[in-house]
Amino acid sequence: MEPSTRSKAIMEFLKPRVGARVKSWLEICTKCGQCADTCHFYLAADRDPKMIPAAKVKYLSEIIRRKGEVDDEFIQKAYDCIYHECNMCRRCTQFCPFGINIADMIALTRALLFSQGVCPEALRSAIKNYHETGNQMGVSEEDWLDTLTWCEEEMESEIVGLKIPVDKVGAEIMYTINAREAKFYPQDIQEVAKIMHVAGASWTVPSKRGWDDTNLSMFVGDLKTSRTLVENTFARATELGAKKVAITE
Amino acid sequence: MDVLALAEGPLLWISLGVFAVGLVTRAALFLVESREKDKIFWQHFKWKWVLATMAKWLVPANRTVAKDPVFCALAYAFHFCLIVAPIWCLPHIIYWETSRLAWSFTALPDGLADWMTLAVLAIAVYLLIRRLSSPDLRYLSTASDYVLLVITALPFLTAYLSVHQSLGTGNLLGDNMQLIHILTGELMLVVVPFTKLSHAVLFFFSRAATAVEFGRREYSI
Amino acid sequence: MELFHDYLDQGIIKLSKKVTEPTTLQDPCNVVRSGGLAAKNRHVAEMLSEDFRPMDNQGNYNYCCGGGGGAIPMGGEMRKQRMKCGKIKAEQIRATGAKIVLVPCHNCIDQIRDLNKEYDLGIKAVHFKEIIAHNMIVPEHMIPKEEDEEEKA
Ligand code: SF4
Ligand code: SF4
Numbered sequence: 001m002e003p004s005t006r007s008k009a010i011m012e013f014l015k016p017r018v019g020a021r022v023k024s025w026l027e028i029c030t031k032c033g034q035c036a037d038t039c040h041f042y043l044a045a046d047r048d049p050k051m052i053p054a055a056k057v058k059y060l061s062e063i064i065r066r067k068g069e070v071d072d073e074f075i076q077k078a079y080d081c082i083y084h085e086c087n088m089c090r091r092c093t094q095f096c097p098f099g100i101n102i103a104d105m106i107a108l109t110r111a112l113l114f115s116q117g118v119c120p121e122a123l124r125s126a127i128k129n130y131h132e133t134g135n136q137m138g139v140s141e142e143d144w145l146d147t148l149t150w151c152e153e154e155m156e157s158e159i160v161g162l163k164i165p166v167d168k169v170g171a172e173i174m175y176t177i178n179a180r181e182a183k184f185y186p187q188d189i190q191e192v193a194k195i196m197h198v199a200g201a202s203w204t205v206p207s208k209r210g211w212d213d214t215n216l217s218m219f220v221g222d223l224k225t226s227r228t229l230v231e232n233t234f235a236r237a238t239e240l241g242a243k244k245v246a247i248t249e
Numbered sequence: 250m251d252v253l254a255l256a257e258g259p260l261l262w263i264s265l266g267v268f269a270v271g272l273v274t275r276a277a278l279f280l281v282e283s284r285e286k287d288k289i290f291w292q293h294f295k296w297k298w299v300l301a302t303m304a305k306w307l308v309p310a311n312r313t314v315a316k317d318p319v320f321c322a323l324a325y326a327f328h329f330c331l332i333v334a335p336i337w338c339l340p341h342i343i344y345w346e347t348s349r350l351a352w353s354f355t356a357l358p359d360g361l362a363d364w365m366t367l368a369v370l371a372i373a374v375y376l377l378i379r380r381l382s383s384p385d386l387r388y389l390s391t392a393s394d395y396v397l398l399v400i401t402a403l404p405f406l407t408a409y410l411s412v413h414q415s416l417g418t419g420n421l422l423g424d425n426m427q428l429i430h431i432l433t434g435e436l437m438l439v440v441v442p443f444t445k446l447s448h449a450v451l452f453f454f455s456r457a458a459t460a461v462e463f464g465r466r467e468y469s470i
Numbered sequence: 471m472e473l474f475h476d477y478l479d480q481g482i483i484k485l486s487k488k489v490t491e492p493t494t495l496q497d498p499c500n501v502v503r504s505g506g507l508a509a510k511n512r513h514v515a516e517m518l519s520e521d522f523r524p525m526d527n528q529g530n531y532n533y534c535c536g537g538g539g540g541a542i543p544m545g546g547e548m549r550k551q552r553m554k555c556g557k558i559k560a561e562q563i564r565a566t567g568a569k570i571v572l573v574p575c576h577n578c579i580d581q582i583r584d585l586n587k588e589y590d591l592g593i594k595a596v597h598f599k600e601i602i603a604h605n606m607i608v609p610e611h612m613i614p615k616e617e618d619e620e621e622k623a
Pocket of ligand 2: 038039040041052053056085086087088089090091092093102103534
């Protein structure tokens with residue numbers, strides 16, 4: 001892509017998103033350094049100044065200052081920083097005298113890069129899976145139901161009358177999981193089933209899109225996918241008339 | 250009109266005007282722009298979180314104080330003196346009394362105002378040394394961070410020198426210290442709305458915004 | 471998590487025994503900083519354990535495990551940095567002397583298990599539900615013939 005087209009796209013993307021907060025944050029940070037030792041990246045890197053939270057938003061302010069006129073090398077550097085040097089945990093924000101939300105600005109930078117087609121491969125494929133199957137691991141509906149069935153069968157030998165109610169209309173709690181459980185840790189589903197059963201809970205698990213409660217698209221700032229996922233889950237809850245949605249843990 | 254009259258008259262009014270209008274505008278712009286672009290802030294707005302965060306941060310009652318008590322104590326003292334001394338020092342009040350406004354209010358005792366001025370200067374020196382000696386802060390700092398620190402400290406330095414005539418008379422600097430004081434003070438007032446010093450008002454908005462953001466998650470910062 | 475808290479708190483689920491080994495607790499950011507459940511999180515941990523040892527900064531001000539913000543699902547490209555920045559969490563865990571780390575988050579648990587290997591912590595990271603499912607009292611009528619199934623824990 002031509003740099004000038006890119007810079008235009010970048011600025012168009014940023015314009016509605018850089019609001020009063022981000023602007024003030026970039027401006028009023030007094031570089032007091034109080035956020036430095038609140039970040040585990042900084043501490044674990046032997047207090048490398050590059051890891052100071054306040055230093056990590058320099059890419060965003062550079063992009064704005066240069067009006068989006070940045071080259072691939074710059075984007076790569078920004079990428080390394082915002083993906084590899086911040087967990088967006090917001091601990092630093094709790095200590096900043098101004099409550100500057102570094103994680104928010106990292107998220108914005110990630111979203112910006114995503115809009116330019118740059119994001120981690122693994123997350124890209126998870127997003128593809130979300131689109132195709134509604135869950136991050138790409139588990140099909142049949143496989144999902146299969147998993148639930150054998151989880152139930154196996155547990156029945158342990159607890160009498162244990163059921164994993166699928167799509168039960170009118171259940172009080174709709175339980176959703178992390179799709180990794182379906183693939184790697186099915187015993188997690190069994191444990192919950194056991195607890196729910198003993199507690200005598202009125203619960204159910206949805207069979208259709210929405211049973212995966214993870215939202216990895218959020219991490220790259222893909223808000224469209226992100227929203228669809230949340231809507232999926234709530235659509236299921238409404239269909240089933242569930243009062244509460246419980247997410248794994 | 251000589252330079253002193255100019256500095257005491259029109260320049261002062263202009264710089265006070267820029268300062269006040271500038272800060273009010275910053276605040277207004279923040280509100281307008283956030284209404285448009287930070288809807289989430291307004292959807293979840295609750296006074297409870299905003300007041301709680303102000304209570305913790307306007308006085309030193311937060312976790313950062315526990316983490317770095319020395320810096321925080323000095324930073325709070327710096328801001329306190331910086332605001333109180335110029336408003337309630339006798340020479341400034343005399344100025345208001347003799348001005349068209351004829352305002353009058355009780356002044357700080359001279360000695361106290363002096364000490365506060367010295368405190369601002371001492372802490373400014375500390376902040377400068379801190380900025381220069383820490384690899385972290387050197388890495389973060391840009392030229393403006395140093396310049397603004399100097400701009401903030403100068404009116405206090407010149408105030409002290411002018412009141413005490415420390416540089417004596419008969420030399421260029423000593424004779425014009427009051428003028429220099431007024432000009433540096435005006436310079437500081439003018440730069441506030443346009444630099445990071447705008448945190449004078451944006452502090453409240455930024456903290457409020459983040460407090461609401463965290464408050465939405467049910468706890469106060 | 472909140473559900474488990476209420477079940478345990480209201481006695482809907484009763485435990486036959488608590489974890490005897492020393493435990494500590496991770497505060498996952500989605501549960502605690504973003505979920506506002508710091509107190510309940512801790513309360514569950516205390517209800518489950520005999521010897522609960524809070525970490526430094528337990529609660530809202532806890533450090534991130536290092537697996538947040540997409541770091542775990544990013545996979546290989548992030549692994550090195552993930553292990554490095556997790557050092558802080560590893561040290562926190564070591565300092566408590568706990569043998570069991572309760573981790574109510576899938577993301578954190580993968581990270582903490584990796585940290586355990588990387589930094590030789592000699593701990594076990596477990597979910598709440600694992601412990602609850604193992605240690606809870608299952609009513610008579612629900613227990614099939616081989617009664618001691620549950621006791622394995
Ligand atoms: S604590 Fe806040 S103001 Fe200070 S350097 Fe960090 S982000 Fe900037
Ligand atoms: S949000 Fe990012 S920069 Fe801030 S403490 Fe967490 S990992 Fe560090």
